[in-house]
Amino acid sequence: MKLCLIGYGNVGYGFIEVLRRHRPWLKERFGFAPKIVAIHDIRRGTILNPDGLDLKIIADAWRNNQNLCELGGSTNAPNALAVIKDSGADVVLELTPTDLRTGEPAAGHIRFALLSGKHVVTTNKGPVALFGKELLVLARKNGVQFRFEGTVMAGTPLFSLVDFTLAVPVQRVRGILNGTTNFILTQMEAGKGYEEALAEAQRLGYAETDPTADVEGFDALAKIVILANMVLDGDLRPSDVSCQGITKLAPPEVQRAPKEGFRWKLVAEARRTKDGVEAKVSPERLPLSDPLAQVGGVLNALTLELDPLGTITVVGPGAGPEVTGHAVLSDLLAIHRGLQ
Amino acid sequence: MKLCLIGYGNVGYGFIEVLRRHRPWLKERFGFAPKIVAIHDIRRGTILNPDGLDLKIIADAWRNNQNLCELGGSTNAPNALAVIKDSGADVVLELTPTDLRTGEPAAGHIRFALLSGKHVVTTNKGPVALFGKELLVLARKNGVQFRFEGTVMAGTPLFSLVDFTLAVPVQRVRGILNGTTNFILTQMEAGKGYEEALAEAQRLGYAETDPTADVEGFDALAKIVILANMVLDGDLRPSDVSCQGITKLAPPEVQRAPKEGFRWKLVAEARRTKDGVEAKVSPERLPLSDPLAQVGGVLNALTLELDPLGTITVVGPGAGPEVTGHAVLSDLLAIHRGLQ
Numbered sequence: 278m279k280l281c282l283i284g285y286g287n288v289g290y291g292f293i294e295v296l297r298r299h300r301p302w303l304k305e306r307f308g309f310a311p312k313i314v315a316i317h318d319i320r321r322g323t324i325l326n327p328d329g330l331d332l333k334i335i336a337d338a339w340r341n342n343q344n345l346c347e348l349g350g351s352t353n354a355p356n357a358l359a360v361i362k363d364s365g366a367d368v369v370l371e372l373t374p375t376d377l378r379t380g381e382p383a384a385g386h387i388r389f390a391l392l393s394g395k396h397v398v399t400t401n402k403g404p405v406a407l408f409g410k411e412l413l414v415l416a417r418k419n420g421v422q423f424r425f426e427g428t429v430m431a432g433t434p435l436f437s438l439v440d441f442t443l444a445v446p447v448q449r450v451r452g453i454l455n456g457t458t459n460f461i462l463t464q465m466e467a468g469k470g471y472e473e474a475l476a477e478a479q480r481l482g483y484a485e486t487d488p489t490a491d492v493e494g495f496d497a498l499a500k501i502v503i504l505a506n507m508v509l510d511g512d513l514r515p516s517d518v519s520c521q522g523i524t525k526l527a528p529p530e531v532q533r534a535p536k537e538g539f540r541w542k543l544v545a546e547a548r549r550t551k552d553g554v555e556a557k558v559s560p561e562r563l564p565l566s567d568p569l570a571q572v573g574g575v576l577n578a579l580t581l582e583l584d585p586l587g588t589i590t591v592v593g594p595g596a597g598p599e600v601t602g603h604a605v606l607s608d609l610l611a612i613h614r615g616l617q
Numbered sequence: 618m619k620l621c622l623i624g625y626g627n628v629g630y631g632f633i634e635v636l637r638r639h640r641p642w643l644k645e646r647f648g649f650a651p652k653i654v655a656i657h658d659i660r661r662g663t664i665l666n667p668d669g670l671d672l673k674i675i676a677d678a679w680r681n682n683q684n685l686c687e688l689g690g691s692t693n694a695p696n697a698l699a700v701i702k703d704s705g706a707d708v709v710l711e712l713t714p715t716d717l718r719t720g721e722p723a724a725g726h727i728r729f730a731l732l733s734g735k736h737v738v739t740t741n742k743g744p745v746a747l748f749g750k751e752l753l754v755l756a757r758k759n760g761v762q763f764r765f766e767g768t769v770m771a772g773t774p775l776f777s778l779v780d781f782t783l784a785v786p787v788q789r790v791r792g793i794l795n796g797t798t799n800f801i802l803t804q805m806e807a808g809k810g811y812e813e814a815l816a817e818a819q820r821l822g823y824a825e826t827d828p829t830a831d832v833e834g835f836d837a838l839a840k841i842v843i844l845a846n847m848v849l850d851g852d853l854r855p856s857d858v859s860c861q862g863i864t865k866l867a868p869p870e871v872q873r874a875p876k877e878g879f880r881w882k883l884v885a886e887a888r889r890t891k892d893g894v895e896a897k898v899s900p901e902r903l904p905l906s907d908p909l910a911q912v913g914g915v916l917n918a919l920t921l922e923l924d925p926l927g928t929i930t931v932v933g934p935g936a937g938p939e940v941t942g943h944a945v946l947s948d949l950l951a952i953h954r955g956l957q
Contacts, residue, residue: 295784295785298925302786303784433929434929437781441781441782441956442774442781442782443774444643444947444949444950445946446642566913568911568932571911584638585939586635586940589933589934593927593929593930594926599925599926603785603926607782609784610784611781614956
């Protein structure tokens, strides 16, 4: 399997590190030995090698912030589409930064790759939230797979869990899908004010300098739209979903709730209704007996309600380069094994 | 796909009910339309029909405690092996009651079915705990699958999660694998004595008249041996594993623990070591921050430690006819889809 990486940031690097570490195991257990034949990053440059790049060298280049062009290898390709075309790859990994409003440039890369008969694996929420079903149809028409495990809860299995382990339909999903806000709420419950908790999250690298996408719920919104459309077969756009973040929560209320047997969480939910699928993102005062109430810090969790088997809950890390890299690897392995 | 059920108790009935309810969905979504061509139960009799039995009729017969022989259909086959042979089934569902000491008669049924070139799905812990790896090898040699999702945590995905969604090896598993003892501990924490909590569990149907297998940890032991051997590739026999149940826990200690930030749980654990795989079952005083500490009542949970991706935890029902029936259906669907 030949891979072309478009975007070489934290996730791309994390993927390569996980792949390096488990290469012998993957080969022995699954006969799986992918080669990276091209990397293109708008900031870090481009490198192609049809025989496969040396993973140690490209990982070192990432850590040293070295431009890929300096490593040699053919680098004529001027842009992402040309790299996809010239790479000879079977699978394109779309790992560029997400744009939740337009889905670009990732959506363009994905469409081009699918139309070229290449499988696509992405961790990029924008294009899947905005155009997920269209892209699935496009993949099917072109006889390839489009996989996106890393878009929700990083490398904790969700889409593959639904695809490959359940034999009954999912009726409803409810989850804590944003680690940053969950960390802030956990801190607030312990007595910090909102600003202080946010500053702590920023200091630890959990929140960005501009925390809007997290604290206003937009990140969770994109994820619940993906789940609504791809797991519950809904047809929602982000603008269809009511979304409230955590900025209006009163810290004393957050702090007091556990004494009354509750805990505030930012909950994203999607469920089947008579008329289709509904979704929302909002802070909820959950009873402590709810499995989601027990998920603290940057952890994420999703409860799946299955008809009529009750609920199962998956708890795991929701972010991190290697964890998200695992999502990519898991999608690639599914493609390698022909699982659909 | 033609199915032969050996054993028609709660699980067999639960399986048929789940199948009935989701038949249209399974057919539309996966083109999956299994037929039951034979049922044999030592107490309820035998029925064969190569064209497929009517699911409603056999479900009604179960509820009415009617002997299957009264329903018509060829019933010459005198015993399980003859039914397996005569059924013309592609898949044998081994759903007889478990015997943790000998694994029989299930192990004999499974060996015979695999040697006859039939896939086997079982929910029976005994044969998998005692002979799991031998049976897997036998299945491979005969070009068929041997699946056992329902042996641990019922229909909550575990083995299929490891098989089909992870791309890195599991290093360690720790779980609450017995709902009866977890229910008793939850009751004891709320102030009940051991005998009183046990009586309540028996009244609700969670514990059997002879609760030994649950409260002495033998049920959890069988499950952790299955996980140790089938997920961590160990080679343990139940007698290799140290096992302590909950009968020696002092109720005041159980009740006091949460005030000190802890909670007593019966924990089953298996992990890779330098020399192979180790496992144990014992009551543990877990910090409340441990995801397992938050799993109350009859719920089960398993934490998987992945190298180096941290931990994921799956929480779900650990017993129940339909839930276990879902495990059977999920295994059958994997066979139907050719997932291996």
